Amino acid sequence: MKIGLVAYSGGNVRSIRSALESLGAKVIYSDQPTRLESCAALVFPGVGAALSAVEDLRRRGLWDWLPAWDRPFLGICLGMQLLGKSSEEGPAPGLGVLPYEVQVFRNVPRLPHIGWNLVRLLGTDPLWNGLPTEFYAYFVHSYRAGVGDYTIAETEYGELFSAAVRQGLFWGVQFHPEKSGQVGLQILRNFLKLCS
Amino acid sequence: MLTRRIIPCLDVHEGRVVKGVQFEKLRDMGDPVEMGVRYEELGADELVYLDISASVQGRRTFLRAVERIAAHLRIPFTVGGGVRSIDDIRRLLGAGADKVSLNTAAVERPALIEEAAERFGRQCIVLAVDAKQEAIDQYRVYVRGGRQATSWEAVSWCQEGVRRGSGEILLTAIGRDGTRDGFDLFLTRRVVEAVSVPVIASGGAGRLEDFLEVFTKGGADAALAAGIFHEGYLTPTQVKLFLAQHQIPVRL
Numbered sequence: 001m002k003i004g005l006v007a008y009s010g011g012n013v014r015s016i017r018s019a020l021e022s023l024g025a026k027v028i029y030s031d032q033p034t035r036l037e038s039c040a041a042l043v044f045p046g047v048g049a050a051l052s053a054v055e056d057l058r059r060r061g062l063w064d065w066l067p068a069w070d071r072p073f074l075g076i077c078l079g080m081q082l083l084g085k086s087s088e089e090g091p092a093p094g095l096g097v098l099p100y101e102v103q104v105f106r107n108v109p110r111l112p113h114i115g116w117n118l119v120r121l122l123g124t125d126p127l128w129n130g131l132p133t134e135f136y137a138y139f140v141h142s143y144r145a146g147v148g149d150y151t152i153a154e155t156e157y158g159e160l161f162s163a164a165v166r167q168g169l170f171w172g173v174q175f176h177p178e179k180s181g182q183v184g185l186q187i188l189r190n191f192l193k194l195c196s
Numbered sequence: 197m198l199t200r201r202i203i204p205c206l207d208v209h210e211g212r213v214v215k216g217v218q219f220e221k222l223r224d225m226g227d228p229v230e231m232g233v234r235y236e237e238l239g240a241d242e243l244v245y246l247d248i249s250a251s252v253q254g255r256r257t258f259l260r261a262v263e264r265i266a267a268h269l270r271i272p273f274t275v276g277g278g279v280r281s282i283d284d285i286r287r288l289l290g291a292g293a294d295k296v297s298l299n300t301a302a303v304e305r306p307a308l309i310e311e312a313a314e315r316f317g318r319q320c321i322v323l324a325v326d327a328k329q330e331a332i333d334q335y336r337v338y339v340r341g342g343r344q345a346t347s348w349e350a351v352s353w354c355q356e357g358v359r360r361g362s363g364e365i366l367l368t369a370i371g372r373d374g375t376r377d378g379f380d381l382f383l384t385r386r387v388v389e390a391v392s393v394p395v396i397a398s399g400g401a402g403r404l405e406d407f408l409e410v411f412t413k414g415g416a417d418a419a420l421a422a423g424i425f426h427e428g429y430l431t432p433t434q435v436k437l438f439l440a441q442h443q444i445p446v447r448l
Binding site: 112113138140141180182 | 198200201242263267269270290291292294316317318320363392393394417418447
């Protein structure tokens with residue numbers, strides 16, 4: 001199955017790519033809508049700063065194209081944050097697929113929020129098949145989306161925030177499944193099943 | 197709750213994990229990928245790989261090792277050792293490292309921290325600080341593998357590094373390195389209280405109690421060790437089970 005991995009600046013994609021390939025996916029790493037169009041699903045990675053990511057996506061002509069995607073979509077870390085309305089980091093606009101405004105953590109002892117934190121699942125979702133209701137996942141970020149109707153998993157760091165979100169076929173995870181050991185692999189496996 | 201991390205450190209020379217024996221001979225410990233995957237299975241939360249090759253060829257070999265590590269490891273890893281420039285950082289991150297640690301080059305040209313943080317995001321720029329105690333409450337920063345003194349006092353340099361954009365501090369008490377006498381709790385606590393980013397304590401791990409103390413008394417966010425893990429004296433999971441018994445949040 002062909003999975004499109006959206007190419008733009010700042011994304012360290014080697015790990016997510018090898019994780020998807022180890023699960024049997026054929027990964028198309030590209031910034032060309034015409035090439036990505038042929039894929040069964042998109043994975044939208046992201047590390048780095050929101051504003052420069054937005055500028056880069058615009059330059060590559062992906063900004064207006066991405067929200068119209070009609071198959072499974074998985075945003076990771078900054079990729080999840082960019083699904084929202086806006087981000088305080090920059091500040092930068094979001095793709096507007098989801099209604100949240102991403103803000104910096106307040107009243108926390110240390111930033112970035114780096115390390116393994118507990119993810120608590122809220123209800124069932126195909127992305128969570130075969131997982132316990134609580135598990136540890138690896139986070140690296142300083143900005144977060146609050147909890148809302150769209151939240152399908154939450155985590156606490158000074159406050160509760162969205163560890164994972166969903167709107168239709170758009171999923172987003174704030175943690176890094178490709179860095180979260182076997183649990184993370186199971187989530188990616190579930191995502192691939194959604195596409196088949 | 198955010199857990200405390202246990203991080204094995206692997207020194208890599210010409211593409212092989214080695215252990216220094218009394219500064220004379222390097223003993224071959226194994227393949228960096230195989231050892232990394234093994235540590236992942238043994239409960240490591242993260243890994244640090246330090247390139248101690250001095251040659252250009254050794255650095256190329258290291259870069260290829262980083263690519264292989266990224267392809268096989270499913271936990272995060274930091275790479276460091278001899279990182280001099282933005283180009284070096286770009287190559288290492290491009291090869292799949294999650295974070296890059298800066299040491300000597302950052303002291304020689306502190307603006308490198310800012311440039312790197314701006315370019316790649318502060319979350320992937322780790323400042324490695326080697327500190328040596330000179331008086332009861334006085335620690336000096338050393339560079340070039342701990343051989344050369346600088347004019348920086350350790351706590352001030354950590355603060356300066358964070359101000360310039362480091363997202364994490366890897367703090368090594370060189371006086372404790374390899375001694376197994378326990379972490380330098382005083383130094384760790386001083387730095388933890390002085391900076392707003394996570395602090396990884398390093399140098400001196402020998403017993404289970406050392407790990408407990410570096411979290412309870414030192415306030416560290418993560419603890420790094422090499423020898424006790426490489427020799428099979430303890431595993432990361434054993435350390436974390438002990439920590440959990442003492443109410444330290446860990447990932448098990």
